[in-house]
Amino acid sequence: MKKKSWKSIPEGGIITTPGNSLKFKTGDWKTHYPEWNKEKCIQCLRCHFLCPEGAIKVKNGKVVGIDLDYCKGCGICADECPVKAIVMKKVGENGSD
Amino acid sequence: MGVIKKAMTGADAAAEAMRQINPDVVAAYPITPQTPIMHRFAQFVAEGKVKTEFVTVESEHSAMSACVGAATAGGRVMTATSANGLALMFEIVYIAASNRLPIVMNVVNRALSGPINIHCDHSDSMACRDSGWIQLYSENAEEVYENNLIAIKLAERVNMPVMVCQDGFITSHSVESMRVLDDASVRRFIGQYKPKHYLLDVEHPITSGPFDFYDYYFEHKRQQIEAMTKVIPAFYEIVDELGKLMGKHYETVEEYYLADAEFVVVSLNSTAGTVKHTVDELRKQGKRVGALKIRLFRPFPREDIAKYLRGKKAVAVLDRAATFGHVAPLYHEIRSALYEFPDKPRVVSYIYGLGGRDVNLGHITKVFNELESGTAQEENYLGVRDEDEP
Numbered sequence: 001m002k003k004k005s006w007k008s009i010p011e012g013g014i015i016t017t018p019g020n021s022l023k024f025k026t027g028d029w030k031t032h033y034p035e036w037n038k039e040k041c042i043q044c045l046r047c048h049f050l051c052p053e054g055a056i057k058v059k060n061g062k063v064v065g066i067d068l069d070y071c072k073g074c075g076i077c078a079d080e081c082p083v084k085a086i087v088m089k090k091v092g093e094n095g096s097d
Numbered sequence: 098m099g100v101i102k103k104a105m106t107g108a109d110a111a112a113e114a115m116r117q118i119n120p121d122v123v124a125a126y127p128i129t130p131q132t133p134i135m136h137r138f139a140q141f142v143a144e145g146k147v148k149t150e151f152v153t154v155e156s157e158h159s160a161m162s163a164c165v166g167a168a169t170a171g172g173r174v175m176t177a178t179s180a181n182g183l184a185l186m187f188e189i190v191y192i193a194a195s196n197r198l199p200i201v202m203n204v205v206n207r208a209l210s211g212p213i214n215i216h217c218d219h220s221d222s223m224a225c226r227d228s229g230w231i232q233l234y235s236e237n238a239e240e241v242y243e244n245n246l247i248a249i250k251l252a253e254r255v256n257m258p259v260m261v262c263q264d265g266f267i268t269s270h271s272v273e274s275m276r277v278l279d280d281a282s283v284r285r286f287i288g289q290y291k292p293k294h295y296l297l298d299v300e301h302p303i304t305s306g307p308f309d310f311y312d313y314y315f316e317h318k319r320q321q322i323e324a325m326t327k328v329i330p331a332f333y334e335i336v337d338e339l340g341k342l343m344g345k346h347y348e349t350v351e352e353y354y355l356a357d358a359e360f361v362v363v364s365l366n367s368t369a370g371t372v373k374h375t376v377d378e379l380r381k382q383g384k385r386v387g388a389l390k391i392r393l394f395r396p397f398p399r400e401d402i403a404k405y406l407r408g409k410k411a412v413a414v415l416d417r418a419a420t421f422g423h424v425a426p427l428y429h430e431i432r433s434a435l436y437e438f439p440d441k442p443r444v445v446s447y448i449y450g451l452g453g454r455d456v457n458l459g460h461i462t463k464v465f466n467e468l469e470s471g472t473a474q475e476e477n478y479l480g481v482r483d484e485d486e487p
């Protein structure tokens with residue numbers, strides 16, 4: 001989301017567009033991000049149930065990927081995975097995952 | 098009708114203005130010497146003379162919180178406090194300003210504890226000078242009344258809260274002859290309050306007070322700084338209108354015999370009356386002395402101040418508050434307002450009256466004499482005991 005200047009935002013910190021939290025990606029402050037290895041994964045779904053952000057995407061009972069827009073980089077998934085199918089990697093210097 | 102003469106205390110003058118303003122919500126907690134304002138206002142509520150929702154909360158922190166809630170909902174909101182009550186509100190005082198809520202609060206100046214003291218000094222409102230509130234100071238009961246009317250209009254014009262200060266006991270509890278407007282004129286003058294965004298506007302829902310991270314907090318502070326630059330022009334529009342009703346001329350500061358004065362004393366609140374009286378006495382002896390009273394302290398009217406003080410020989414700034422570790426607040430700001438001018442006068446500081454210590458004609462005469470003889474130090478104390486009594 002492009003950030004606005006002080007001249008064009010409403011005064012007093014109010015939000016005049018209800019529901020705009022959908023546009024706010026909460027995962028931009030992580031220092032490490034999880035990398036999922038599809039081949040190693042045994043689909044136990046532990047990461048899915050333990051992720052505090054609901055960022056482990058599941059379709060038809062199977063892990064299909066990680067939503068890095070909302071992942072906060074806590075590393076719980078990597079710590080809990082019984083087969084080390086998730087490893088934490090450092091976020092690049094330019095801030096990208 | 099029009100202008101009516103009355104005898105009132107400063108506290109009654111604030112309550113009378115509040116009756117005429119008829120705010121939607123008043124939330125307050127008693128504290129000396131503010132109590133008589135809310136005492137009188139509670140009577141107006143009980144007698145049905147106002148339609149105000151009067152919220153008797155359990156602390157000043159809750160009082161200001163209730164004011165923030167009511168102002169966010171879209172109401173015209175007022176309160177009053179003093180000293181430790183203001184200190185207890187402090188967290189919400191900042192939030193009221195940051196949320197840009199036009200709350201008007203009467204501050205009856207009293208020394209902040211400790212040691213505990215209930216008498217007048219300006220340590221309470223001075224502690225709020227960086228909070229984002231506009232601050233008006235009142236020399237007497239009539240100015241308390243006028244400042245309340247100005248404050249309501251100004252707050253709603255610029256979306257910022259306003260403190261109306263008066264000296265505890267000296268002004269708040271002394272009966273003076275003063276003038277008020279009739280109710281209809283006041284109602285016409287203040288008009289209807291129409292907030293741009295408010296919580297009870299269900300057609301245009303808003304979120305108020307959300308978390309503001311490092312990505313937007315700075316922008317909101319930048320807006321507050323900018324908003325303060327709009328206050329002085331708005332103040333002049335409003336006082337021009339009030340001046341027509343009251344038959345008076347108002348400025349952000351009041352000059353007294355400054356046209357040909359060489360030595361000037363600057364002050365806030367009731368001491369300005371003592372200074373003006375001393376000027377009258379010294380003028381009879383042919384002394385070229387004058388006074389400057391600061392009515393609007395936040396935002397600081399530095400251009401108006403420089404206009405009156407440039408070219409004078411020497412200026413003494415009276416502060417009824419101390420800054421521990423640096424010079425007193427009003428002195429600091431007056432000097433800074435004059436810094437860039439080559440014809441700036443010598444400016445010296447006098448701290449006086451802390452905790453209600455009396456200040457009289459003798460004290461102010463001494464200040465003028467020390468200015469004239471050049472014996473004033475940079476930092477001076479008026480009326481403090483330097484030696485044990487014999």
Ligand code: SF4
Nearest residue numbers: 051071072074075077
């Ligand atoms: S690092 Fe934390 S937030 Fe991100 S996917 Fe793993 S458990 Fe969820």
Ligand code: SF4
Nearest residue numbers: 041042044045047081
């Ligand atoms: S915890 Fe590891 S093995 Fe289990 S589903 Fe997640 S990635 Fe796959």
